[in-house]
Amino acid sequence: MVIIMQSGASTQEISSIIKQIETAGMRAHLSQGEERTIIGMVGNDRPIDRSVFELMSGVDRVVPILRPYKLASRDFKKDDTVIQINPGKTAIRIGGASSALAMMAGPCAVETREQILESAHIVKAAGANILRGGAFKPRTSPYSFQGHGEDALKWLAEAREQTGLAIVTEVMSVEQVPLVSQYADILQVGARNMQNFALLNAVGMSTRPVLLKRGMMSTMEELLMAAEYILSNGNYNVMLCERGIRTFETYTRNTLDINAVPVLKTLSHLPVIVDPSHATGKWEYVTAVSKAAVAAGADGLIIEVHPNPALAMSDGAQSLTPENYVNLVAKIRRVAEAVDRTV
Numbered sequence: 087m088v089i090i091m092q093s094g095a096s097t098q099e100i101s102s103i104i105k106q107i108e109t110a111g112m113r114a115h116l117s118q119g120e121e122r123t124i125i126g127m128v129g130n131d132r133p134i135d136r137s138v139f140e141l142m143s144g145v146d147r148v149v150p151i152l153r154p155y156k157l158a159s160r161d162f163k164k165d166d167t168v169i170q171i172n173p174g175k176t177a178i179r180i181g182g183a184s185s186a187l188a189m190m191a192g193p194c195a196v197e198t199r200e201q202i203l204e205s206a207h208i209v210k211a212a213g214a215n216i217l218r219g220g221a222f223k224p225r226t227s228p229y230s231f232q233g234h235g236e237d238a239l240k241w242l243a244e245a246r247e248q249t250g251l252a253i254v255t256e257v258m259s260v261e262q263v264p265l266v267s268q269y270a271d272i273l274q275v276g277a278r279n280m281q282n283f284a285l286l287n288a289v290g291m292s293t294r295p296v297l298l299k300r301g302m303m304s305t306m307e308e309l310l311m312a313a314e315y316i317l318s319n320g321n322y323n324v325m326l327c328e329r330g331i332r333t334f335e336t337y338t339r340n341t342l343d344i345n346a347v348p349v350l351k352t353l354s355h356l357p358v359i360v361d362p363s364h365a366t367g368k369w370e371y372v373t374a375v376s377k378a379a380v381a382a383g384a385d386g387l388i389i390e391v392h393p394n395p396a397l398a399m400s401d402g403a404q405s406l407t408p409e410n411y412v413n414l415v416a417k418i419r420r421v422a423e424a425v426d427r428t429v
């Protein structure tokens with residue numbers, strides 16, 4: 087249920103509502119819009135007597151949210167969520183029509199200090215504003231490279247210091263959340279962990295923004311329910327990431343669900359990021375698919391770029407060379423302009 091306050095409702099009236107919600111054993115989530123305050127009421131599925139709230143002072147109306155996700159829904163928050171990150175001198179804003187596209191780029195994995203520093207300078211010069219790179223890697227085989235852990239996190243932080251790029255990196259388990267939060271600006275929850283509910287609760291209690299990747303066999307509703315776990319713990323800075331789903335097609339690694347971009351943006355106020363690298367699995371298609379994503383309304387792209395893809399320890403086949411990334415950004419600028427966005 088959401089309680090829509092009258093415009094000009096006092097802080098006193100708002101706190102009385104919150105108190106009443108808490109007395110009912112529920113949690114209150116505040117959304118302060120430009121005109122009025124909306125209070126989301128979530129917690130359990132027990133029926134609640136609406137009239138109790140309708141009669142309270144300062145309340146305009148009480149509206150049930152029929153969708154299973156509440157805080158992630160546009161019914162709860164009409165305006166786009168804008169996430170602000172401050173990695174250096176200039177703030178980065180993600181989401182909302184007036185923000186520039188979030189350009190996340192970098193290698194699949196942090197391999198060496200030199201490799202990540204070199205990657206950072208390459209993607210920064212090409213126009214990226216956020217550096218990606220896995221310190222903890224979720225690999226299909228236990229014998230594959232698993233990431234350099236905390237060493238890699240330190241190198242990422244050094245790259246941020248040198249370039250001013252924000253850092254996005256994956257956190258794979260509950261225990262890793264404090265460590266990764268110490269170094270990263272954005273916590274990535276990988277596709278394989280989209281329904282790791284303990285991890286979702288843990289990143290929900292963190293103050294770091296979260297990039298939540300869609301599970302390869304998850305529906306959009308399941309993705310939104312996963313986001314709801316994070317939001318319901320009080321972390322409202324969540325980005326949804328479409329990274330391709332598994333279909334009968336085997337020529338590409340996954341199938342980019344381009345529908346997810348307009349659908350998620352209709353159903354939810356959260357920013358939508360597209361990962362064309364994992365969606366295609368082949369670098370040759372990354373630029374075309376990136377253009378489609380931006381044209382469809384994505385708020386950003388996360389793209390794998392490696393100084394030398396042939397030597398990459400993971401996902402070399404889908405990684406762009408520095409030159410290819412430069413060319414991609416030039417093309418994305420033109421598509422962005424066509425849809426009233428900037429890079």
Ligand code: PEP
Nearest residue numbers: 194276277278299329364
């Ligand atoms: C990654 O970003 O390198 C990654 C493992 O992505 P996903 O979780 O989407 O497979």
Ligand code: MN
Nearest residue numbers: 194390400401
């Ligand atoms: Mn990868």
